[in-house]
Amino acid sequence: MSVQEMTAAPTAVKEKHHLAFFxxxxxxxxxxxxxxxxxxxxxxxxxxxxxxxxxxxxxxxxxxxxxxxxxxxxxxxxxxxxxxxxxxxxxxxxxxxxxxxxxxxxxxxxxxxxxxxxxxxxxxxxxxxxxxxxxxxxxxxxxxxxxxxxxxxxxxxxxxxxxxxxxxxxxxxxxxxxxxxxxxxxxxxxxxxxxxxxxxxxxxxxxxxxxxxxxxxxxxxDWRSLLKQVLPLMIGFTAFQFLFTADTMFVKAYFTKDETAFYVSAGTLSRALMWLVMPLATVMFPRLVHSAAKSEKTNLMGIVLLGTAVLAACGAISLTVLGPFIVKFVFKPSYVEVATKVLPWYAWAMLPIAMTNVLLNDLLAHSVYRVVLPLVAVVGAYAFALTRFHASLIQVLQTLGIFGLLALAVCAWFSFGKRKRN
Known part of the structure; x- marks a missing residue:
């Protein structure tokens, strides 16, 4: 086999894997x-x-x-x-x-x-x-x-x-x-x-x-070996799920039924951003686990992170511009005023959370379980902050956005450390 053929073979395999991924x-x-x-x-x-x-x-x-x-x-x-x-x-x-x-x-x-x-x-x-x-x-x-x-x-x-x-x-x-x-x-x-x-x-x-x-x-x-793998995964993804969904529970506790209904309507539209971007991480995760188990290297995470950032940002821009028209079309007239004010904040708060999801999937697929405790600490601080900062629906979303960025920073730090060691 010639040098050109030996070089071309891995490239062809990589392109085939990328095509299957997309x-x-x-x-x-x-x-x-x-x-x-x-x-x-x-x-x-x-x-x-x-x-x-x-x-x-x-x-x-x-x-x-x-x-x-x-x-x-x-x-x-x-x-x-x-x-x-x-x-x-x-x-x-x-x-x-x-x-x-x-x-x-x-x-x-x-x-x-x-x-x-x-x-x-x-x-x-x-x-x-x-x-x-x-x-x-x-x-x-x-x-x-x-x-x-x-x-x-x-x-x-x-x-x-x-x-x-x-x-x-x-x-x-x-x-x-x-x-x-x-x-x-x-x-x-x-x-x-x-x-x-x-x-x-x-x-x-x-x-x-x-x-x-x-x-x-x-x-x-081996139960012990299984628990060492499963517990960090359960805790890490539970922390992420709490970050992604807990705001609604706190809003129900601190606001009126009408305000909660307005907030839920904006949340329904904003979380639709995740419909677009989560499949990228869903497909990526088992591939990374498989590669890690066989000690294979892959650049898949970088592609997924970039795609997630672009898609989520485009979705947030679209909701910011078109949100008022969509709210009028879907919900009752009484929902429109409050939901329209809340929607841009909600949409942009989803962006760091979407990117956190990608990095967390990558880290846990490679068994970098050290990220779990710092992430849990961020989420715990987020829960405490929501009990203190809920003067308005927008303040709740500002809190979500800030802690979403903190979670992203934590995952980015550990992801950078993993790549540096590799």
Whole structure:
């Protein structure tokens, strides 16, 4: 083989991997945007139900969001990618089954307590009836199952069916919710029934497509070694999920129902930015885990970070310019004034969070677990700051933006250190 051929071969392989990456990322972007638009369509139904019922829906939906879906999915994505790279498929099968049964048992206990205390819950949350709680409980179970098997799909790089799982989730949610609100009754129960239908569809697809991994013969695995890998991942991604979502919970605690509704409407539009950029990190993570397990070098993170920054910035600019028109089109007239003022702040606060997500995925894929404690410290300080700085909705978002930048700085520091050592 000539020198030119020897040089060209790795280049061709690298280009092939990059093409596959962009093809898979492109598909997940399509699935995310399509699914996101369908889920966003549920908020059009806000015009058809009383504001009080929409507030109840927000409360019940927030309960399902307490499930650490992102950390769970990333744990199983990491373990699946590493098992496939090192030939430990039987150990992976045992881990999946054990976690599946364990989380289901935990849900049974939680559901039993919730049903025993349902009268108190209905009164405290001002639900009106227990039906919303009954529908939320199985939704929580699906919210526990979906990230397990979605993580297996991600780790095995089965992005085709991971994308379809997202789309079926959104279709079930949007179509059934719309049918119930428009044809039966416009209330929170109808909307939550749609959420349940979507979660069931997503879980069924993920369980079905990941069957070769969880139905394989099992082998024992080293619990201590597993915990050393899993705990930092769970804590790190839980901290990120808190940074990404906790502002809404604090707003509910410190502001009126109307102000919360306005804030949620702006948040729905702003978090749509993540529909565009998160697929890049989703596809990147198992590839980096696989490369790290085989001690292979890759420049994928730099490409993903640049793409995320450009897409998120373009999205923030678009929402800043077009946001007032979009708010008028989607939400009630009473939402427009406050949501329009809040929207630019919300959109730009998402930019550092999106970039933090990329760097954190890269660091944890390479087992740089030293980043976890500083990140947790930043997030803890963020939670404390929100209890002190909430004079207005804009001040809440300014706090989110500042701590998003701090989280980005922490991840950038450790990422720079990792590259310097390499």
């Amino acid at each position: 093809r898979q990322s492109g598909w997940l972007m399509i699935a995310n945007v399509a699914g996101g638009m369908l889920m966003w369509g549920v908020h059009f139904l806000a015009k058809r139900i009383p504001e009080e019922e929409y507030g109840i829906f927000g409360t019940l939906l927030a309960v399902t969001m307490v499930v650490p879906a992102l950390p769970l999915q990333m744990v199983f994505a990491q373990q699946t990618a590493k098992a496939l790279a090192t030939g430990r498929e039987r150990e992976l099968s045992g881990m999946i089954r054990l976690m599946w049964m364990g989380l289901t048992a935990l849900w049974i206990v939680f559901a039993g307590v919730a049903l025993f205390k349902q009268a108190w819950i209905v009164e405290q949350w001002k639900l009106g009836s227990a039906v919303g709680l009954w529908i939320t409980l199985p939704t929580l179970l699906m919210a526990l199952w979906t990230p397990i098997f979605g993580g297996v799909l991600q780790g095995s790089q089965n992005f085709l069916w991971l994308g379809w799982s997202m789309i079926f989730n959104a279709m079930g949610r949007a179509f059934l919710a719309a049918a119930l609100v428009l044809l039966v009754v416009g209330n929170a129960v109808s909307l939550m029934t749609g959420v349940l239908a979507g979660m069931v569809a997503a879980a069924v697809v993920a369980v079905w497509q990941s069957k070769p991994f969880w139905s394989a013969p099992i082998a024992s695995f």
